[in-house]
Amino acid sequence: MKPRRLISALLRRIASPDRVADVLGDLEEAHRRRVERHGRFVAWLLTMLEGLDMTLAIARLRVPRPRVSWLDVKLGVRMLRRYPGLTAVAGLALGFAIAIGALTFEVVTQALHPTLPLAHGDRLVGFRLWNAETGREVTPTAADLETWRTELRSVEHVSAFRSFERNLITPDGQSAAIFVAEMSAAAFEAVAIPALAGRNIIPSDETPGAPDVLVIGFDVWQERFGGAPDVVGRIARLGAAPVTIVGVMPEGFAFPIAHEAWTPLRLEAAGQARRDSPPVGFIFGRLSPGASLASAQAEVAVVGARVAREFPDTHARVSPDVLPYVEALIDLPAIARMALHSTNLAAVLFLALVAGNVALLMFARTVSREAELAMRSALGASRGRIVTQLFVETLVLGLVSAVAGLGAAAVGMRWVFRVLEVAVDVGRWPFWLHDGLSPMTPMYAVVLAGLVALIAGAGPAFRVTGTAARWKAGAASGSTVRFGGIWTGVIVTQVALTVACLPLIVDVGLDTSRLRRFDLNLPADEFVTTRLVIPDDTPLPAGQENETTLRARFEAARRAMIAALVATPGVRSATYGSPPGDYVPIRWIDVEGPAQPARSPAGHRPQVAAVAPGFFDVFGGRIVAGRDFVAADARDDATAVVVNQSFVQEVLGGAAPIGRRLRFRHAGSGAPAESEAAPQPWLEIVGVVTDLPLAADPDRPDGAGVYTSVSASTLPIDLIVHAPEGLRFAPRLRAIAARVDPALRVSTISTLGDLVRTETRFYAFWFRLSLVVVGILLLLSLSGIYAVVSFTVSRRTREIGIRLALGADRLRLLSEVLATPMLRVVIGATTGAAAITMLPLLDAGYVAPWLMGVIAGSAALVVAVSVLACAVPIRRALRIQPTEALRAAE
């Protein structure tokens, strides 16, 4: 049997012909021996492996070993200075792309592999229980905690916690909700962080009947107690229950998630049947010295199996898992993990695209240095040496960009956090998340810089030095290197992206501008708003623990709040309802009887806000027909709605509205499929109010509005108070709430002006970000086009010079030079315009004329600017003198 054809073919590609014969002979000889010893099949396998091994070894011999010298680095720095335009364009683009890459990496790292900023953070583990039968997670109980605490040797300080939110009412009567962890004393030993003042929770605090104690966080100490040095020992109220403050934790301590205060976890497990054991939220601990996650898992599995045998009624199919703390605490779904990884990959691909563009510029620069490189080659520099030099030059550029990119990523991280805080209303972040960069991220940025150097440095270098043989033959001038299909593709893609992004940026810009002009027509900073709720985990008097009692209590508290507020000096009015400027839903409606045709073929979709009686008066609205809401409209089955004047015009065409009926097409505010749509009951228009500002949404700043009555059972509810002192009224508002009902939770207090400004900032952020992205895309496209035209002109210097000397028509010559690059631009612009037109077409079935105009304008702008980018090289082309051309040909 002869050596495999594959090996033979591979060897012939990489080794010199005489060596191929040697290697094939060696393989053949070894193969025959193997056949005798092991049989044909095994011999075939081994020979294949050996052949591949041999091929790789020869390949390694042929790849030049890069020898990097300081001279290469110096040359790289010199190149940055010598080509400032290229350095600026490429540095900006690469810096941005590396910033995006580093930012994504940081977010993914923090989400998937967070580092706990605790002394033993890497040894903290969490327990999870799974029911193999149902495939669902099982909530651990006090009995499980007791079992693991007493039996496990590989995990120490086994603890548990449960979370709740409660009003902390300080001795001065101020009330504000805080996020509290009911946590085992052992947890403080697990994290090994002592209290800043006073003490932590200790085991004796866990004893039923022990005094109620509270450990507060640094922020609560500062904000709620003014950093009072004698805070330890003071008595505050947590909801209705008095608690003694026994300690203050250091700044930044928010264990186990984002908690602001801690109370002891009191479990009455002893003597209880396992079935009746109370649930505990989450069990965790610290790996004992010498133990590993694997050994802990093995031990937990053994204990779990024993518990399953002993308590088959509750634990027959339940198996426990030990996982790293955050992984156990936050079960990130596989799809979310995949999405995060995909985002990271997308960022790398974006960098590769940008590096591809920079490669185009580098290619043009390298070609312009062909004579220098040919000289070096003639003096004995190998191809590997020259490629290494060009690689290092680009690496220097990549590293400079990486430094700039890291700076931008650090700023970007803070932006991301701020934007998420606004967009998601995240509240407090888990303590392991931070808005800085992790130590791994700079290393990742260096890897990205290496990738850039490979694509933008080594790629063009290999291409240009492919003519090394010709250089050695002495043909240093008159380059025959051409732009390939890949770079044509890069330019076309770039232009297409730019054209596609421009209309989007115009849209975001218009939205931002509309938002900036959005006016509530009232002194917005004199109106404060907050959300009121009585949490459903609030302890209620014995025998009254049901939802109806809770809602009745909340309704009473709501009424009492308004009464107390309007009686407070400095308060002009108070009401409940959707704060003007805040988000309100838009909902599809059906109108009984004749109605105006809607702009959308699907029908009318007004904004819908829920308000209380008297809401319109607070904001200067006037009932122009019918009546305002009355107390009876707060019933759950009430059918009264009030519409605004725009609704009467836009939907009813100005016809008499009172008594007309409308209904929501389905319960939610989204747009479910027709089959899922369940029409709601008919509602009757009982009044018309003058137009008042609704949501500060740039897509629907004005227009038709429907007001429904706030139901008596609505929980939570938005409170709006007109107090000319604005935010300074906030402490009094909290104190009033605490007096009305200690359990009444007041969330963040802000002014109506703040709501609009937050929304505006959010849009302004996207506008700036899209400006940067489009700006960089445009810059890259233009520099790419410039490089192509410039390259074409220098490659055809001789031909252009001679043809000009022979009296060729300049215009014709010009069109010939420009034909290919401009064709690429036109193809790119057309593709981008077509792609962006498809978006609204697929979404709404039509493209607004203004958008068509913007798309056409964007395409025209990009083409026009591309022509301008060609101006400099064209000027150079037309000034070529015949003598110069002939000299270039020598």
Add this chain to the structure above:
Amino acid sequence: MTKRSSVPVEPLAEFELLVLLAALHLGSDEAYTVSIADDIAERTGRPVRRANVFTTLQRLEAKGLVSTRLGESRPERGGRPRRLVVVTAPGLASVRATTNAIQTMAGRVKGLSGDTR
């Protein structure tokens, strides 16, 4: 003034030394990739990848420590000749220098020289 050799001696890595010693042992008519690999494997008792022997020979040839010539065509090699290896004078000098250095160093370590074979 110290007298220095006019021909610089190329320092050898361990595997290079083994390959050269095997080539010297087998002689110029029998030393080629397969036989050198077999010889090292047999004498040292450790597995030897022929690819390593091949690349080491290439490197030694590039340094001028061995030269090669083609032998006769052999039927067991599918009619292909062996590439026979000859250790050159600089190669021999390098082997001597390296083995001397090892022996000198090992000789100073008590209880080691007696154990070395």
